[in-house]
Amino acid sequence: xxxxxxxxxxxxxxxxxxxxxxxxxxxxxxxxxxxxxxxxxxxxxxxxxxxxxxxxxxxxxxxxxxxxxxxxxxxxxxxxxxxxxxxxxxxxxxxxxxxxxxxxxxxxxxxxxxxxxxxxxxxxxxxxxxxxxxxxxxxxxxxxxxxxxxxxxxxxxxxxxxxxxxxxxxxxxxxxxxxxxxxxxxxxxxxxxxxxxxxxxxxxxxxxxxxxxxxxxxxxxxxxxxxxxxxxxxxxxxxxxxxxxxxxxxxxxxxxxxxxxxxxxxxxxxxxxxxxxxxxxxxxxxxxxxxxxxxxxxxxxxxxxxxxxxxxxxxxxxxxxxxxxxxxxxxxxxxxxxxxxxxxxxxxxxxxxxxxxxxxxxxxxxxxxxxxxxxxxxxxxxxxxxxxxxxxxxxxxxxxxx
Numbered sequence: 001x002x003x004x005x006x007x008x009x010x011x012x013x014x015x016x017x018x019x020x021x022x023x024x025x026x027x028x029x030x031x032x033x034x035x036x037x038x039x040x041x042x043x044x045x046x047x048x049x050x051x052x053x054x055x056x057x058x059x060x061x062x063x064x065x066x067x068x069x070x071x072x073x074x075x076x077x078x079x080x081x082x083x084x085x086x087x088x089x090x091x092x093x094x095x096x097x098x099x100x101x102x103x104x105x106x107x108x109x110x111x112x113x114x115x116x117x118x119x120x121x122x123x124x125x126x127x128x129x130x131x132x133x134x135x136x137x138x139x140x141x142x143x144x145x146x147x148x149x150x151x152x153x154x155x156x157x158x159x160x161x162x163x164x165x166x167x168x169x170x171x172x173x174x175x176x177x178x179x180x181x182x183x184x185x186x187x188x189x190x191x192x193x194x195x196x197x198x199x200x201x202x203x204x205x206x207x208x209x210x211x212x213x214x215x216x217x218x219x220x221x222x223x224x225x226x227x228x229x230x231x232x233x234x235x236x237x238x239x240x241x242x243x244x245x246x247x248x249x250x251x252x253x254x255x256x257x258x259x260x261x262x263x264x265x266x267x268x269x270x271x272x273x274x275x276x277x278x279x280x281x282x283x284x285x286x287x288x289x290x291x292x293x294x295x296x297x298x299x300x301x302x303x304x305x306x307x308x309x310x311x312x313x314x315x316x317x318x319x320x321x322x323x324x325x326x327x328x329x330x331x332x333x334x335x336x337x338x339x340x341x342x343x344x345x346x347x348x349x350x351x352x353x354x355x356x357x358x359x360x361x362x363x364x365x366x367x368x369x370x371x372x373x374x375x376x377x378x379x380x381x382x383x384x385x386x387x388x389x390x391x392x393x394x395x396x397x398x399x400x401x402x
Contacts, residue, residue, distance in 0.1 A: 001028050001116065005062070005089040008114040009082040012068070012093040015118030016245035016270060017190060018164050018182060021094040024118065025064050028092060034061030040070040053077045057091070068093040075109060082112050097190050097244050119245075120163030120271045122307040124398035132401040134305065134312040134333060137341045139402040141372040145382040146400055148393035152349055152378040155394055156287040159300045162273020172282065179277040183207065190244045202229060206237055210247060210267060211278035215295035215302070215330075217322070218249060218267040245270050250302060253319030253332040255365055266320040272300040297347040297394075298330055301376055304397050305331055305343070313402075316341075321362065329358040329373075339371050346377040351391040359389055 004011045005028065013021045022039075029035035036059050040046045049056045049071040057063060057077055068074060078091055124131025136144060160175075161167060164182070167175045187200055209227055220238070224231045241247045249265040269275035276286060276296060286293050306318055315336045321329040331343040342362050346355060359373030375391040383391040 002031065004114045004116060005032070005092065007088050008112075009086055009088055010078060010091045010093065010109055010113040011089075012095060012113055012115045013118050014095050014097075014115050016120060016164075017096040017186060018166055019118050019120050019245075020165055021096070021118050022066050025066060025092055025094050029062060029064050032062040032089070035064060036061065037064040038066065040065065040067045046070055049074055057081055062089055062092060064092045064094075066094045067096060069095045069097050079109055079112065082109075117310060119303075119307050119310070121165060121168060122163065122304060122398065123158060123395070126163070126168055127398060129398045130401035131308060131398045132312070133397045134308045134316060134341075135314050135402040136400040137333070137374070138314045138316070138335060138339065138371060141341075142384075142388045142390055144372070144374070144390060144392060144396065144400060146392055146396040147382065148380045148395050148399075150378070150380070150393060150395050152347070153283070153287060155297060155300075155347075155378050156293060157283045159272045159293075159296050160276045160281065160283045160286060162271040162276075164271060164273065167271075167273050175273065176277060179274055183274070183278075186244055186246065191240050203237060206234075207241075207246075208278045210241075211269060211275040212292075213267055213295075214269050214272075214275045215298035216267060217262075217264045219264060246274070248303070248306065250306075250318055250320050250331075253321045253334065262322045262324060264322075266302075268299045268302050268306075270303060272296055272303065275299060293347040297378075298345040301343070301345045301394065301397065302331055305333065308397075309333075321358065323361075327358050327361045329362055332362070338369055340366055340369055341371050342373040344373070344375045345394075346375055348377060349379040351375050351377050351379070351383060351385070353385070356385050356389055360386075363388060 013025055015021055026037065029037055038045055040049060050073065053074050054077050057074060065074065082090055122131055166178050170178060187203060206227055206229065220231060220234060224234045227234065242249065246269065248268050248270055250268060251265050252263045279292060281292060285291055286296060309316060309318055316333045319332040319334065321332050329342045330345045333341040340362065342359050344355060344359055355375055363370045363373060370388060372388045372390065376394045377391055378394060380393055385391060
């Protein structure tokens with residue numbers, strides 16, 4: 001944040017509602033000289049922004065505008081202001097919907113604005129641990145090792161809790177009320193700012209259906225048939241849910257050498273606690289035989305990786321891999337220079353040889369580009385499974401550092 005404000009005219013903190021954007025903006029403001037904070041959630045402040053946008057932004061120091069998506073007309077006058085006076089660190093904005101997705105946004109400030117995405121807490125942020133698995137994996141490859149005290153039940157409880165600060169603070173029986181309120185506000189307010197939704201009940205039903213497919217392929221045609229929602233409308237809903245940081249699509253990966261790779265993206269919920277709530281799954285139900293622990297734990301791990309990629313030193317992208325022959329790898333991390341770290345996720349405490357089939361397939365195909373393959377599981381020991389392949393406890397994600 002400090003680096004962005006030191007060399008960029010406009011910095012925007014964009015992310016899920018209740019993820020801590022306003023708190024982070026206030027902390028950043030305390031390090032600035034003569035800051036002013038304006039909250040557009042306040043009706044009088046919002047009226048002032050709409051009635052006199054030029055006067056509203058007139059300030060010599062850092063101006064923090066919270067929930068800027070409520071007054072998109074401000075972007076035009078901010079553009080004029082920073083073009084006239086191009087000093088860095090003039091505006092710090094926060095928004096609960098993807099700024100570039102606003103339907104009435106007059107100008108997205110290209111070249112003048114840096115967007116920092118803020119997700120719900122990672123496990124390392126909650127526990128105060130390093131949170132550097134991605135960098136450690138690319139640095140040390142198969143040399144990684146970790147011993148854990150966590151058991152399967154501990155991971156299940158983390159999955160159900162999720163990462164929203166309010167949910168983390170609450171006892172299990174009170175989280176449900178928070179999630180209900182959160183989803184209602186998201187649909188009634190944030191989604192409505194992006195698009196007119198006439199049948200909101202239809203959107204609520206879709207949320208539960210999507211939760212049941214977390215960690216699976218997002219096949220729009222099959223989903224439209226199952227939900228009864230027309231394909232064009234379904235695609236619009238999916239774009240809106242991604243714009244308000246509720247879901248994320250993990251794209252398919254291909255090495256460029258195989259025509260048998262499947263290009264369908266994988267669906268994840270940004271917060272596993274929300275997905276479990278939509279399915280009516282507490283820790284007991286999720287961990288029971290026949291429960292949905294497998295896909296929910298996979299969803300959880302994928303989003304921990306996605307969070308780390310937003311701050312890791314290694315510039316890598318997150319993909320999944322699946323061939324038409326159903327060879328699968330849950331997560332593929334590809335660096336800018338083409339090196340690959342692959343991750344398979346298991347909700348059980350036992351790793352079998354067949355669990356590494358996808359990792360071995362990628363290792364054989366990629367040769368020296370393949371850094372390492374890991375099975376992240378709910379056991380407690382690091383186990384070797386051959387050349388560049390290891391099983392690691394899941395909490396290696398937030399305990400290891402390069």
